[in-house]
Amino acid sequence: MSDIITLATRTQLHRRSRQTQSPTTKSTRAFVMLCAVAFSLALAVVTLGAFTRLADAGLGCPDWPTCYGHLWVPNEHHEIAAANEKFSATPVEVHKTWPEQLHRLLASSLGMVIFVLFIMACRRTQSPMRIVFSVALAILLASLFARIFLGAVMDIPVLLIFSGYFVLLSQRWRKYKGQATELCVTALLAGMVIAQGFFGMWTVTLKLWPQVVTAHLLGGFATLSVIWLLLQYCGLQYCAGWGWQRADVTLSAGCLKNLRLLAGIALGCVILQVGLGGWTTSNYAALACPDFPRCQNQWWPAADFRHGFNMLQSVGPNYLGGQLEAEGRIAIHFAHRLGALGVTVAVLLLCGLLWRTGEPIVRRWSAMLITALGLQISLGVSNVLLSLPLAVAVAHNAGGAVLLLMLVALNHRLWANNYGVNH
Numbered sequence: 001m002s003d004i005i006t007l008a009t010r011t012q013l014h015r016r017s018r019q020t021q022s023p024t025t026k027s028t029r030a031f032v033m034l035c036a037v038a039f040s041l042a043l044a045v046v047t048l049g050a051f052t053r054l055a056d057a058g059l060g061c062p063d064w065p066t067c068y069g070h071l072w073v074p075n076e077h078h079e080i081a082a083a084n085e086k087f088s089a090t091p092v093e094v095h096k097t098w099p100e101q102l103h104r105l106l107a108s109s110l111g112m113v114i115f116v117l118f119i120m121a122c123r124r125t126q127s128p129m130r131i132v133f134s135v136a137l138a139i140l141l142a143s144l145f146a147r148i149f150l151g152a153v154m155d156i157p158v159l160l161i162f163s164g165y166f167v168l169l170s171q172r173w174r175k176y177k178g179q180a181t182e183l184c185v186t187a188l189l190a191g192m193v194i195a196q197g198f199f200g201m202w203t204v205t206l207k208l209w210p211q212v213v214t215a216h217l218l219g220g221f222a223t224l225s226v227i228w229l230l231l232q233y234c235g236l237q238y239c240a241g242w243g244w245q246r247a248d249v250t251l252s253a254g255c256l257k258n259l260r261l262l263a264g265i266a267l268g269c270v271i272l273q274v275g276l277g278g279w280t281t282s283n284y285a286a287l288a289c290p291d292f293p294r295c296q297n298q299w300w301p302a303a304d305f306r307h308g309f310n311m312l313q314s315v316g317p318n319y320l321g322g323q324l325e326a327e328g329r330i331a332i333h334f335a336h337r338l339g340a341l342g343v344t345v346a347v348l349l350l351c352g353l354l355w356r357t358g359e360p361i362v363r364r365w366s367a368m369l370i371t372a373l374g375l376q377i378s379l380g381v382s383n384v385l386l387s388l389p390l391a392v393a394v395a396h397n398a399g400g401a402v403l404l405l406m407l408v409a410l411n412h413r414l415w416a417n418n419y420g421v422n423h
Helices: 023-054 077-086 094-123 129-175 181-205 210-241 253-282 326-356 360-385 390-415
Strands: 004-015 244-252
Touching: 023 094, 023 210, 023 253, 023 390, 094 129, 094 181, 094 210, 129 181, 181 210, 210 253, 210 390, 244 253, 244 360, 253 326, 253 390, 326 360, 360 390
Parallel strands: none
Antiparallel strands: 004 244
């Protein structure tokens, strides 16, 4: 008789009699609530970042971390006049300053919440890694302030410091695998949010260099995904503390293996597509193909992939509006369309296998994924046919985040260590 893998896919709507909260449960509840706040902030930061980028407001504030020397933005006539005199090459455009600075303030708020989560995780564990991570994060923060005050001379040392931090985190994670998960994940998030601060700074100082803009976008999506994973992990613990039970779903070992494979492939395709989307917007290639389903009225248009995907573009010119010739932009746009086709095939295959299990809960995952995929395709096509309306373009970015988070959640459920094996 083949092995049966028991998957816990959701909590039931029924729970056991309510018990008095223990201090541990109260601590977990506070941690989960703060994770939810962090997730909401991260989603807002990603969405506002897309709005800022698509509204051409990435250089709405030519300095960093202030905006024309202000903590907020210059509003009064005398403030605008003084800012225009000081930054004569980039005069104030009020409709572009507030999205950029609001995005920075929200990102800073997210960073503070993540550091509070890290402090809470340190208090909730007795692992000796607390001291190691705390010292390492203090060094990262010191490098950020050193870069602000000393300038570009600190860029190479900063990159080396960050590389050392993530190598250290990787080594500690492997050594203490399964232990102090909250501490390791919050330490990862703290490092990521500081790195995002640097990428935000370089986005301005390097004048929207596409490599940095794309990395900044990917970093934002990665931060959102890790917070989402942490919220699920701690949320399940909190529900268990209140006596919530899980509905069991049984799948054969072969089916589970195939689901894991297809879910991993689909997730990889979506991550690649997010990167292609970031490269498309950072090179202003969203309208390089103004028709659909053809591109430039051809099924395979003339495109310059060598220049379109040249990762060694020179640093220095202002990349607002893009620097590539038409054929380079066509190559990027067309590659994004091909990526969408790959995502569609991978997600549909996954949904088909989920549906074939016959389990109602698993079938819901299939229906949700197909709905999210269909909406995302519709938004992408609308961007082309409607000439990139801002609201639709921002929704397309948000839709990509939703599809990514759904696949992250599905992979988490398929690979969670608490899934039992019955013989």
